[in-house]
Amino acid sequence: MPAVQSITEEILDLKRQRRAMILAHHYQDSEIQELADSIGDSLELARAAQKFDGDVIAFCGVVFMAETAKVLNPARTVVLPDLDAGCSLVDSCPAEQIRAFRERHPDHVIVSYINTSVEVKAESDILCTSRNAVKIVNSIPRGKPILFLPDINLGNYIKQQTGRENMKIWQGACIVHATFAARKLTSARAEHPNALIAAHPECPPDVLSMADFIGSTSAIIDWCVTSDAQEFIVMTESGVSHSLKLRAPEKRFHFVPNENCNCSECPYMRRNTLEKLRDALANLAPRIELPQELIQRARLPIERMLAVK
Ligand code: 13P
Ligand code: SF4
Numbered sequence: 319m320p321a322v323q324s325i326t327e328e329i330l331d332l333k334r335q336r337r338a339m340i341l342a343h344h345y346q347d348s349e350i351q352e353l354a355d356s357i358g359d360s361l362e363l364a365r366a367a368q369k370f371d372g373d374v375i376a377f378c379g380v381v382f383m384a385e386t387a388k389v390l391n392p393a394r395t396v397v398l399p400d401l402d403a404g405c406s407l408v409d410s411c412p413a414e415q416i417r418a419f420r421e422r423h424p425d426h427v428i429v430s431y432i433n434t435s436v437e438v439k440a441e442s443d444i445l446c447t448s449r450n451a452v453k454i455v456n457s458i459p460r461g462k463p464i465l466f467l468p469d470i471n472l473g474n475y476i477k478q479q480t481g482r483e484n485m486k487i488w489q490g491a492c493i494v495h496a497t498f499a500a501r502k503l504t505s506a507r508a509e510h511p512n513a514l515i516a517a518h519p520e521c522p523p524d525v526l527s528m529a530d531f532i533g534s535t536s537a538i539i540d541w542c543v544t545s546d547a548q549e550f551i552v553m554t555e556s557g558v559s560h561s562l563k564l565r566a567p568e569k570r571f572h573f574v575p576n577e578n579c580n581c582s583e584c585p586y587m588r589r590n591t592l593e594k595l596r597d598a599l600a601n602l603a604p605r606i607e608l609p610q611e612l613i614q615r616a617r618l619p620i621e622r623m624l625a626v627k
Pocket of ligand 1: 520
């Protein structure tokens with residue numbers, strides 16, 4: 319009787335047959351991260367997609383990330399295991415409202431967080447991620463007014479870090495990070511008095527004010543791994559525990575549940591599963607398909623961001 323292949327073997331076989339690369343964001347289930355060629359934050363995954371020279375990118379993340387990979391690889395097939403893997407920040411910011419803003423305020427530089435639809439990217443002057451947002455805003459002449467979109471907490475944090483007064487901020491929020499409550503962090507700190515606190519800048523200001531370190535998902539992981547401290551409270555999606563446990567098995571990490579699900583998982587990110595990844599590689603679907611004209615317009619602000627060192 320032929321041996322039954324495990325789903326992991328099936329995925330690895332399909333990956334070879336398809337000349338595919340599996341990219342996984344830190345918020346994916348561990349079993350997906352284990353199979354990935356590259357795990358990273360949204361900036362690292364955009365850079366990995368830019369360097370790829372195979373045929374198929376299997377993007378284990380959310381739609382806006384897979385769209386970015388498609389814009390950077392228009393001739394390649396980009397599949398996403400579940401097309402319903404959206405993002406509340408994307409939903410907060412429709413492209414027609416950005417076009418209307420542009421008409422009313424033609425002097426503003428539009429700086430868009432990567433957590434936006436490809437249509438919004440196409441209306442933007444430059445993109446940023448949580449990792450490079452301070453650098454991107456600082457690269458814009460100080461006299462130029464800015465619209466920063468769509469995350470209110472990241473926007474306020476960047477405004478404070480850059481001392482930039484002429485910056486309007488959109489009112490979008492991440493349903494995971496914006497619902498971390500300072501009172502729960504206060505209880506966690508009382509329970510773990512030796513722990514340092516690391517937070518993603520999408521968290522509310524009262525949570526950020528308690529943090530010892532603020533940064534992107536990968537920056538949080540690097541900081542916890544290289545710190546002399548042994549214990550941390552980590553204010554981001556708990557998928558980062560995969561890399562934290564691998565890279566610092568002797569350290570202790572605590573996650574604080576948010577107000578939405580009493581967990582710290584992103585319901586969009588967690589729509590992807592091993593079964594859906596296998597099917598996406600087998601069927602080359604669901605696929606990200608974008609009109610050429612949209613790809614061309616969205617590419618410029620992405621490339622401007624990638625050029626900022
Ligand atoms: P990173 O840029 O830190 O990967 O964050 C992406 C994201 O969706 C945060 O919620
Ligand atoms: Fe969007 Fe928040 Fe999920 Fe990140 S964690 S994908 S910002 S909803």
